[in-house]
Amino acid sequence: MSSINRRDLMAAAAAVALASSFALPAWAQEQPKLEFLYSPYADYAPFFVAKEFGFFDEFGVEVTLSPKGDTAETIQMLASGNIEAGGATWGASLFNALDRGATVAIIATLARMPATVPSPSPFMVSQAAWDAGIRTVADLKGKRVGIPGPGGFGMYSVAKALEKGGLTIEDVEAVFLPPPATAAAFANGALEAGWSIEPFAQQLEKQGFGRRLVEDHTFGTELGLIAFNQDFVAANEEAVVRFMAGYLKAARLLDNGGWKDDKVVEVVSKYTGTEPDTLRGIPYTVRSEDGAIDMASVREQEEFFRKRGALEYEGQAKIDAVYRLDLLKSANDLLASKK
Structure with a gap:
């Protein structure tokens, strides 16, 4: 009987070893669901495309896109843990919230103004x-x-x-x-x-x-950012990386001629409520290829609001403390590994 038990144990160990050799890679394993707050504007097109073109699915993250009100609402919902992720625009309320210690993590740029005319914000x-x-x-x-x-x-x-x-x-x-x-x-x-x-x-x-x-007054200005609830990031770094890889893939598609694709236009029309014919041919915001934020542009905006007396603190907002460049790098590495 004992020899049979030993054989069974050996067989079981072999089966485990065999299963391990065929284990799914980390990016393909199940991850928590993620809800992202967006505004119904073309600036958020990468998220619409990543969702509808299956890029989020490709990287193994389940994403729900939900429309929002304004930037203040996004930051409040993220800080309170009522939502996992969302887009926000730079402004006095965001700078003040970051200085007060809002529990959010900033991951990447959402949009910036192009360095060409015509401008998407004339x-x-x-x-x-x-x-x-x-x-x-x-x-x-x-x-x-x-x-x-x-x-x-x-x-x-x-x-x-x-x-x-x-x-x-x-x-x-x-x-x-x-x-x-x-x-x-x-x-x-x-x-x-x-x-x-x-x-x-x-x-x-x-x-x-x-x-x-x-039209040449805000060339290259950072317009928005992608933020997450800090606790969610701490517990689900891999899910954040996968989400960002899907976003980056869609952003690169758009910024390299994707707007000429009728399927892209139809997707953006679906989420913005803007007719496809209206979307065709208009100028759009862009992003850095790796998703990095131009902090010099952000600090220039912060100084503008300081001079207007709109900031509640001295010095610079503590952005670097919550800007997770490590996760953005991991997302770029993951995207590169899939090519």
């Missing part, structure tokens, strides 16, 4: 104002200018545009309203100029309501 003048003789930024002194909010990229972008004409935010009458409302404000004469993003900028031009006045 500073525009209404057609009525143009017809009335407002042809330069300097002509806007004392005029009404639309800005989406006092503490975000829109404010920073408008300030950079006004600098082109020797003006500041204080030299104009700031009117806070979202980009979709700019068309009506241009049409009824409520604004002389304003910040815009695509596809609204293109629509303003086609409808004859507005013209691009400045």
Whole structure:
């Protein structure tokens, strides 16, 4: 009997060894599900493409994409652990939250402005104002200018545009309203100029309501970031790496001519609610190939909001303490290994 037991044990050990030799690689093993908060804009196209083209599945991570409200909501939900991941834009509220110690981990860039024109976020003048003789930024002194909010990229972008004409935010009458409302404000004469993003900028031009006045004011500016709940990252680093590998694959596809693919346009249309014909041919935000954030650009924006008195702290926000470049490198390495 004892010899039979020994044979059984040896057979079992051999079976275990054989199974181990055929074990799935780490990237293909089951991982926790991950929910990502997005805004219905083309800046988030890499996530839509990665989901619908199966890139997340390819790297073994199950992702749910959920629409969100604003950046503040994203950071609050991440910090509280109500969501695993999401996209956010740089701005005063985010800098303040990071300095207060919000429990988030920053992994990579989400989008940055291209270094070319046409710009996906032009500073525009209404057609009525143009017809009335407002042809330069300097002509806007004392005029009404639309800005989406006092503490975000829109404010920073408008300030950079006004600098082109020797003006500041204080030299104009700031009117806070979202980009979709700019068309009506241009049409009824409520604004002389304003910040815009695509596809609204293109629509303003086609409808004859507005013209691009400045487009070279934010070349290369970091616009958004990808953040995770810190506790989730600590317990699921591999899942984060897999997610980021899928994101990077989609981002590279888009930034290397992917927007010419009708399937890509249809996917983005599905998530943004924008008609495919409207999406075709408009300029888009881009990303660094490896997903790294240009911190010099981020610090420039931080200093802008400091000078405006919008920051609650001295010195620089503690971004480096939560920026997980190690995980971003691992994602790039994983993507390279799959080629």
